Amino acid sequence: MMKAQTLFEKIWNRHLVKSVDDKTDVLYIDRHFIHEVTSPQAFDELKQRTISVFRPEQTTATVDHNVPTQKQHLPIQNKESRKQVEKLYENVKEQGIQCFPLLDEKNGIVHVIGPEQGLSRPGMTIVCGDSHTSTHGAFGTIAFGIGTSQVAQVLASQCVLVSRPKTMKISINGILEEHLTPKDVILYIISKLGTDFGTGYFIEYTGEVIDRMSMEGRMTVCNMSIEMGARGGLIAPDEVTINYMREHSKTALTKEELEKWKRLQSDADAKYDxxxxxxxxxxxxxxxxxxxxxxAIRVGDSVPTSTGATASKALEYMGINEGKVLEGLPVKYVFIGSCTNGRYEDFAIAADYLKGHKKSNKVTALLVPGSNRVMKQIVDAGLDKVYQEAGFEFRQPGCSACLAMNGDTIPAGEYCVSTSNRNFEGRQGSGARTILASPVLAIIAAIEGKIVNAKTIREWKK
Amino acid sequence: MEKIDKVHSPFVVLDIDNIDTDQIIPARFLKSTNKSGYGEKLFYDWRYDSKGSLKLDFPLNRNHSNVKILVAGENFGCGSSREHAAWALHDYGFRVIVSTHFADIFKNNALNNGLLPIEVSPEFYEELLEEAKVDSEISLLVDLSKEEVCLMVSGIRESFKINPHKKQCLLKGQNDLDYLIHLKDEIVAFEKSMK
Structure with missing residues (x-):
């Protein structure tokens, strides 16, 4: 009898070209995404060796990390950024790779456009030179971030050499309260398990909370798997997945495909590490x-006592004292966007909390849709008006203040409630102080100009 | 790729956990389309003040030339997949990073660029910290063939583990692309078998 397998093992084994030794595998990659920042050196490597891209039709390019989020119709002001974007356009043209350039209706953040264009499909192996590639795991895929050397490997051979990760199952059971979001779920998991708990593992998320979650929410959860050190995270496909694929696939779903997807489940007696x-x-x-x-803490909890030099350094950087509750902390910047929370649902959830309120005039808000399609959905639903009337304006798509390499930065010393994924020192600009949170907490912070307490959030819409 | 076998050098200590790739090389320096020149931007926001002057209390700035080994706290290299982090460390002159453990993507990126990540026990790590406090010129001898790291003077040594394929790549100065290019026929056959 066949050994019981996890979903991860089933997909991995199906894509295993060969094992180099007992530690290293050659893994075949179905779908490769590239962007302007981590690909130019990989194309150069191929050029130096005078080899062309092996399977250009399996790679898709976008520009997102280093693009302006205003006046995209004008030439990019920063010379180096412009060169980097142009270099990508040249490379994809030369190699016959599909690309969604700036202003294209399909342009946006790589992990937003892959799913919405129906390119990320259940059962696939997916890589990209970006750690948040784990997002695509929401579709029951093995999706992980790679370095530029590996981008070159995939361009040249459609394969990567990788060590096989161990497996972890995280079940989230019970029912979430109405005001809670997938971002709260994943931030809670990371705060409970730690920032390196997942190192060497690939996670499968299961349980009632996941079952009831939309695809967009599942993407938020899988997106942040890397923030606990995991190689990636995935969720077995179900009706929610299939309905999403029906809506987004460019080709009609075949009976064969649907049957194959239904088999993408961990066996009942499969063992996880x-x-x-x-x-x-x-x-x-x-x-x-x-x-x-x-x-991270629950909004009602106080900041834990520092456990050593590293934690003390962090609190000093943040200007936050141990034992303190964050309620009342004044906030001057709010960022809603990124591959974590820059999808339509995120802006729709936030808009729900906006009705009857206005943005505080002390707050600068950056609202950056994950893609042009997301912006179109916002407009089609009339939500742009809701935001406008409350004093907000939208920018154009891009990674923006999540990593602040395009000039969308937060000033030194200022707090920014951000729906992105990393609160590292200087991540949103030198000296900027990032507070990661859900779109709900972020929009309320933009209205109130401060962090509010749990009761206020719970009763906000009542 | 540059070969690595034995590295004998003094070391710099950054006793901070979870040093992420945004600290190793901030995103605003990723606009270049080249692989070189990142060394001067290494740990930029820790190494330089807001006016661009060296912060003299930062360990890298206290050190002398020709330091090839960095000793750093656990979960080194977490965060972004930017290979620029490995390029910056290598370009600065490091050839070995010692920690109690590394983030996965960083570890792989380092190995692909002739930068050897060595995972040691917490006890050995503490020993390094103690010895460095006493003598800043103290050195480490790293022997990749033997998979062993030795603290010179005291002679305290520890063996480390490395992926066997990666070990051969580092010793021979080959990278994975060399391997995969020669596998083309097998990959084509695999694609046919998948259909």
Whole structure:
């Protein structure tokens, strides 16, 4: 009888070209995404060796990390950024690779456009030179971030050499309270398990909370797997997945495809190297107080006592004292966007909290849709008006203030409630102080100009 | 790729956990389309003040030329997949990073660029910190063939583990692309078998 397998093992084994030794595998890659920042050196490597891209039709390019989020119709002001974007356009043209350039209706953040263009499909192996490639795991794929050397490997051979990760199952059981979001779920998990708990593992998320979650929410959860050090995270496809694929696939779903997807489940008696169980009752609105995503607390909790030099350094950087509750902390900047929370649903959830309120005039808000399609959905639903009337304006798509390499930065010393994924020192600009949170906490912070307490959030819409 | 076998050098200590790739090389320096020149931007926001002057209390700035080994706290290299982090460390002159453990993507990127990440026990790590406090010129001898790291003077040594394929790549100065290019026929056959 065949050994019981996890979903991860099934997909991995199906894509295993060969094992180099007992530690290293040659893994075949179905879908490769590239962007302007981590690909130019890989194309150069191929050029130096005078080899062309092996399977250009399996790679898709976008520009997102280093693009302006205003006046995209004008030439990019920063000379180096312009050169980097132009270099990508040249490379994809030369090699016959599909590309969604600036202003294209399909342009946007790589992990937003892959799913919405129907390119990320259940059962696939997916890589990109970006750590948040784990996002695509929401579709029941093995998706992980790679370095530029590996981007070159995929361009040249459609394969990567990788060590096989161990497996972890995280079940999230029970029912989430109405005001809680997938971002609260994943921030809670990381705060509970730690920023390096997942190192060497590939996670499968299961349980009632995941079952009831939309595809967009599942993407938020899988997106941040890397923030606990995991190689990636995936969720078995179900009806929610299939409905999303029906809406987004460019080709009609075949009977064969649907049958194949239904088999993408872990066997009932499959063994994981680690299993973790989380109860939905433990979760409340989450936010970070330190300089890694594991340094997060429920909004009502006080900042934990520092455990050593590293934690003290983080608190000093943040200007936050141990034992303190964050309620009332004044906030001057809010960023809603990124591959974590820059999809339509995120802006729709936030808009729900906006009705009857206005942005505080002390707050500068950056609202950056994950893609042009997301912006179109916002307009089609009339939400752009809701935001406008409340004093907000939208920018054009891009990674923006998530990593602040395009000039969308937060000033030194200022707090920014951000729906992105990393609160590292200087991540949003030198000296900027990032507080990671959900779109709900972010929009309320933009209205109130401060961090509010749990009761306010719970009763906001009543 | 540059070969690595034995590295004998003094070391710099950054006793901070979770040093992420945004600290190693901030995103605003990723606009170049080249692989070189990142060394001067290494740990930029820790190494330089807001006016661009060296912060003299930062360990890298206290050190002398020709230091090839960095000793750093656990979970080194977490965060972004930017290979620029490995390029910056290598370009600065490091050939070995010692920590109690590394983030996965960084470890792989380092190995692909002739930069050897060595995972040691917490006890050995503490020993390095103690010895460095006493004598800043103290050195480490790293022997990749033997998979062993030795603290010179005291002679305290520890063996480390490395992926066997990666070990051969580093010793021979070959990278994975060399391997995969020669595998083309097998990959084509695999694609046919998948259909």
């Amino acid at each position: 680690i299993e973790v169980s989380i109860d939905a009752d433990e979760i409340d609105t989450m936010l970070t107080y330190g300089t890694n995503p594991g340094m």
